[in-house]
Amino acid sequence: xxxxxxxxxxxxxxxxxxxxxxxxxxxxxxxxxxxxxxxxxxxxxxxxxxxxxxxxxxxxxxxxxxxxxxxxxxxxxxxxxxxxxxxxxxxxxxxxxxxxxxxxxxxxxxxxxxxxxxxxxxxxxxxxxxxxxxxxxxxxxxxxxxxxxxxxxxxxxxxxxxxxxxxxxxxxxxxxxxxxxxxxxxxxxxxxxxxxxxxxxxxxxxxxxxxxxxxxxxxxxxxxxxxxxxxxxxxxxxxxxxxxxxxxxxxxxxxxxxxxxxxxxxxxxxxxxxxxxxxxxxxxxxxxxxxxxxxxxxxxxxxxxxxxxxxxxxxxxxxxxxxxxxxxxxxxxxxxxxxxxxxxxxxxxxxxxxxxxxxxxxxxxxxxxxxxxxxxxxxxxxxxxxxxxxxxxxxxxxxxxxxxxxxxxxxxxxxxxxxxxxxxxxxxxxxxxxxxxxxxxx
Numbered sequence: 140x141x142x143x144x145x146x147x148x149x150x151x152x153x154x155x156x157x158x159x160x161x162x163x164x165x166x167x168x169x170x171x172x173x174x175x176x177x178x179x180x181x182x183x184x185x186x187x188x189x190x191x192x193x194x195x196x197x198x199x200x201x202x203x204x205x206x207x208x209x210x211x212x213x214x215x216x217x218x219x220x221x222x223x224x225x226x227x228x229x230x231x232x233x234x235x236x237x238x239x240x241x242x243x244x245x246x247x248x249x250x251x252x253x254x255x256x257x258x259x260x261x262x263x264x265x266x267x268x269x270x271x272x273x274x275x276x277x278x279x280x281x282x283x284x285x286x287x288x289x290x291x292x293x294x295x296x297x298x299x300x301x302x303x304x305x306x307x308x309x310x311x312x313x314x315x316x317x318x319x320x321x322x323x324x325x326x327x328x329x330x331x332x333x334x335x336x337x338x339x340x341x342x343x344x345x346x347x348x349x350x351x352x353x354x355x356x357x358x359x360x361x362x363x364x365x366x367x368x369x370x371x372x373x374x375x376x377x378x379x380x381x382x383x384x385x386x387x388x389x390x391x392x393x394x395x396x397x398x399x400x401x402x403x404x405x406x407x408x409x410x411x412x413x414x415x416x417x418x419x420x421x422x423x424x425x426x427x428x429x430x431x432x433x434x435x436x437x438x439x440x441x442x443x444x445x446x447x448x449x450x451x452x453x454x455x456x457x458x459x460x461x462x463x464x465x466x467x468x469x470x471x472x473x474x475x476x477x478x479x480x481x482x483x484x485x486x487x488x489x490x491x492x493x494x495x496x497x498x499x500x501x502x503x504x505x506x507x508x509x510x511x512x513x514x515x516x517x518x519x520x521x522x523x524x525x526x527x528x529x530x531x532x533x534x535x536x537x538x539x540x541x542x543x544x545x546x547x548x549x550x551x552x553x554x555x556x557x558x559x560x561x562x563x564x565x566x567x568x569x570x571x572x573x574x575x576x577x578x579x580x581x
Contacts, residue, residue, distance in 0.1 A: 169455030491525025
């Protein structure tokens, strides 16, 4: 029976990785795989367990209890992401990100490279690497008209955004998973990963700045139609970013789960959004008449733009991994892996390289079930770094890469030839930096 479960998981995983080839959205195999795994466990009356991290052993449990436990943990992540996505969409509703373009004045390609890399690194730590990539490539398309030149910049934006997301609890989905799962805390995460993440950006950007693609200046953009700037755009940008940054502070002060703070931040941002748009619609309104006020509500507009397929994908993949974890498979696999490869650093670096080939969300979800180290153990921080930055090595290895691929139609093999080696040296340099520094931090 266990072989059947593993076969279903592998086939589902394969369908997810071949999403673009099969032309099937990855949420479909994720949800199907999750439902089949739990159905087989229930019908076959297989024993399920909870992992006691303090005793490092499996504790027998009941299927309803363990499923409810994992659903609760998954719901924490999903509600958190829904709040963050809505705040970002509200900022975009007011065209708040246009304020960032005003800071870009230089025409030097090398200077522009450093500006975009720094912006990607900082923004991804605040609004997550996926959103930061979308924002910066949108700005990039307005600043650089030559597509061949833009591709190089887009490649370095992907590397910088993934590195920036690794050291922030709200910068990458995988890091958020570890943070919400009480594997890492905000202070230690920044202490462990900020410097390695900076190295992960500086090394490839410095090497890239020496390449011919970043020599000289870009042509002056003339007669280009500018997007209309909302008079409250800058205000909403600063308010929205401050609200998201406030979430870790709220968690530290109240010791409540992060999604509570995110919902509070969303309430504040939504209130100002309604005031600034001069509408009087309630966020909880379910009026089906769709009157003019509701059509113009920034909150309603923002909620309608939320990417629900991604949310459902997280639900499916996290509960699918939870099914294998509940059977004790991941716990046993970790024991076998540690026996075969005693050096945990090598295992985690392989995990990072693997995240470039397959989705890093299920990899991190699996690692959370494989290892039983306590909160803020260096292992969790290294997993956050490896999974977050390792995906940069292939264009399909991260959400930032996939969205950039769609926006700029970046060819897989072009990226593999031109950018992958830069991402690899950044990943290697950052990993070495982490291993050298962790002894001093612990």
